[in-house]
Amino acid sequence: MSSASAQGTKRKNCGTCEGCLSPNCGMCSHCKDMPQFGGSYSIRQRCKLRKCIMASSRVEATLKDRKELASLARAHGAKKASLWAAALRAGNEYTTAVRTPSVRLDEGLSEGWGAHTSMLLEDTPVEVRMDEEGLEGVFYLANIVSAPPEDATQVRVRYRDLWETEEGTERLVEEADLTNIRLQPPPSPEGYIDLVRPGDSLELFYDEGWWEVLVLEVSRKPIEPESITQAGADRRDELQLRVISKIYDKEHDVGTADVRPGVRVSPLPPFFA
DNA sequence: GCCAACGTTGGC
DNA sequence: GCCAACGTTGGC
Ligand SMILES: [Zn+2]
Ligand SMILES: [Zn+2]
Numbered sequence: 651m652s653s654a655s656a657q658g659t660k661r662k663n664c665g666t667c668e669g670c671l672s673p674n675c676g677m678c679s680h681c682k683d684m685p686q687f688g689g690s691y692s693i694r695q696r697c698k699l700r701k702c703i704m705a706s707s708r709v710e711a712t713l714k715d716r717k718e719l720a721s722l723a724r725a726h727g728a729k730k731a732s733l734w735a736a737a738l739r740a741g742n743e744y745t746t747a748v749r750t751p752s753v754r755l756d757e758g759l760s761e762g763w764g765a766h767t768s769m770l771l772e773d774t775p776v777e778v779r780m781d782e783e784g785l786e787g788v789f790y791l792a793n794i795v796s797a798p799p800e801d802a803t804q805v806r807v808r809y810r811d812l813w814e815t816e817e818g819t820e821r822l823v824e825e826a827d828l829t830n831i832r833l834q835p836p837p838s839p840e841g842y843i844d845l846v847r848p849g850d851s852l853e854l855f856y857d858e859g860w861w862e863v864l865v866l867e868v869s870r871k872p873i874e875p876e877s878i879t880q881a882g883a884d885r886r887d888e889l890q891l892r893v894i895s896k897i898y899d900k901e902h903d904v905g906t907a908d909v910r911p912g913v914r915v916s917p918l919p920p921f922f923a
Numbered sequence: 924g925c926c927a928a929c930g931t932t933g934g935c
Numbered sequence: 936g937c938c939a940a941c942g943t944t945g946g947c
Binding site for chain 2: 936937938939940941942943944945946947
Binding site: 660661680684693694695696705707 | 927928
């Protein structure tokens with residue numbers, strides 16, 4: 651004689667809540683335990699998605715289960731756990747949306763230095779490559795102060811993020827070799843980040859400059875629904891990258907906002923050259 | 924009798 | 936404190 655029967659409590663399912671109206675999801679631990687999903691039937695519990703919220707003896711836990719399943723579904727691109735479950739049963743695989751931009755991520759794609767000298771006008775946004783010891787390979791954003799004469803080897807630049815003084819009221823202006831100047835690259839192609847794999851090279855904006863880094867690890871985590879913004883509404887997960895500087899052996903954990911792919915530069919067409 | 928799944932518990 | 940495991944039962 652169990653105490654369960656002594657208490658005589660077995661609440662009835664309401665029949666109308668989200669749980670009651672859901673099918674077996676087939677992916678929760680309770681479903682996986684069921685013989686129809688190949689389980690050994692040792693847990694013997696109702697599907698976590700199907701649990702009736704009215705009959706639940708532990709509402710908190712039931713809600714948490716639902717939330718976890720919903721979040722899992724979203725991470726796979728489905729709007730709701732039940733839709734994901736339905737798709738899975740139908741044999742369709744929901745996967746994270748994959749875009750296929752025509753981008754190749756090659757080793758060492760920081761090109762174009764000194765390539766577009768004839769296009770430098772007053773105020774043109776450029777990047778300046780450092781050649782001093784310890785900063786080799788770092789690029790800082792700058793603007794051309796005045797267009798260089800035709801036979802010039804140097805040009806005067808005003809850095810965007812470097813300052814004359816500690817207070818940071820006046821931007822640093824200096825002469826830079828034209829061979830260390832390039833036009834600022836175009837915006838990163840949409841979706842390139844989904845192609846990034848460990849071993850790829852990227853550029854990291856850090857300490858006011860761009861640094862070449864090597865990708866060590868790529869991890870994905872689902873975005874909680876409350877933090878999905880309108881702008882990024884099609885994105886259900888976000889990437890976290892572990893990268894290492896090619897110059898220093900320093901590792902960084904970064905989001906995707908601070909990185910960009912390297913740039914391959916084509917020669918100028920004859921008209922500009 | 925059969926099946927779904929409830930409440931309890933022991934082991935972690 | 937949680938949860939896998941299980942004996943057991945309500946509904947059919
Ligand atoms: Zn389930
Ligand atoms: Zn219900």
